[in-house]
Amino acid sequence: MKRLFIIVPILLLLAAGAAAWWFILHAPKEPRVVEQPPPPPPEFVELTPMVLPLIQEGTVVFHLTLQVVLEVRPGAVDDIIFAERQLTDGFFSELHSLLAMRYVRERGDMPGFLGERLLMVGERLMGRGVILKVLVSELARRQPT
Numbered sequence: 001m002k003r004l005f006i007i008v009p010i011l012l013l014l015a016a017g018a019a020a021w022w023f024i025l026h027a028p029k030e031p032r033v034v035e036q037p038p039p040p041p042p043e044f045v046e047l048t049p050m051v052l053p054l055i056q057e058g059t060v061v062f063h064l065t066l067q068v069v070l071e072v073r074p075g076a077v078d079d080i081i082f083a084e085r086q087l088t089d090g091f092f093s094e095l096h097s098l099l100a101m102r103y104v105r106e107r108g109d110m111p112g113f114l115g116e117r118l119l120m121v122g123e124r125l126m127g128r129g130v131i132l133k134v135l136v137s138e139l140a141r142r143q144p145t
Contacts, residue, residue, distance in 0.1 A: 040074040042132055045081065047088060049139060054099050064099065065140040068118065071133040076126075083126060090121045111136040 047068045053060045068091060072080055080087070094117055115134040122131035 042071050043074055043077050045070045045072055045077055045084075047084065047091075050088070050092065050095070052092070052095050052099060053144070060144045063140075063142050063144060064138065065142075066095070066114075067137045067139050069135040069137075070122065070131050071135065072131055073129060076130050079126065079130065086125055087122060090125050091118050094118060094121045111138060 047070065050066045050068065052064045052066065054062050054064055070080060070087075095114065098114065098117060115136045118134040118136065119131060122134060
């Protein structure tokens with residue numbers, strides 16, 4: 001019986017120590033959050049303003065002046081500047097074909113729609129992911145003299 005009084009407290013102490021080790025010292029640590037640097041901001045390239053004559057039934061109805069700004073991925077500005085002439089030519093072709101359509105002329109959000117179409121032209125010329133967004137703003141609309 002004396003042995004039982006000695007063994008039981010020792011077993012209880014061992015069990016308490018194992019429980020303390022398991023629940024307190026061996027508690028799972030919170031995962032470390034690795035901070036990643038923020039992605040570099042996109043860069044912008046402003047093209048020369050484009051003056052487009054809007055032709056209806058063989059006569060020029062008005063001249064439309066558009067400003068096109070390209071949002072490009074970081075580090076692609078030199079590629080855009082190198083290909084600016086090809087981009088401008090492709091944009092002129094697309095804008096002439098779009099502005100000849102009555103649906104586009106009467107559309108309310110013409111700069112947004114034109115930006116989407118010019119983005120497709122830019123992706124076709126430069127590859128996907130180089131030009132992120134095309135921002136088109138109308139600077140002037142004037143009647144020919």
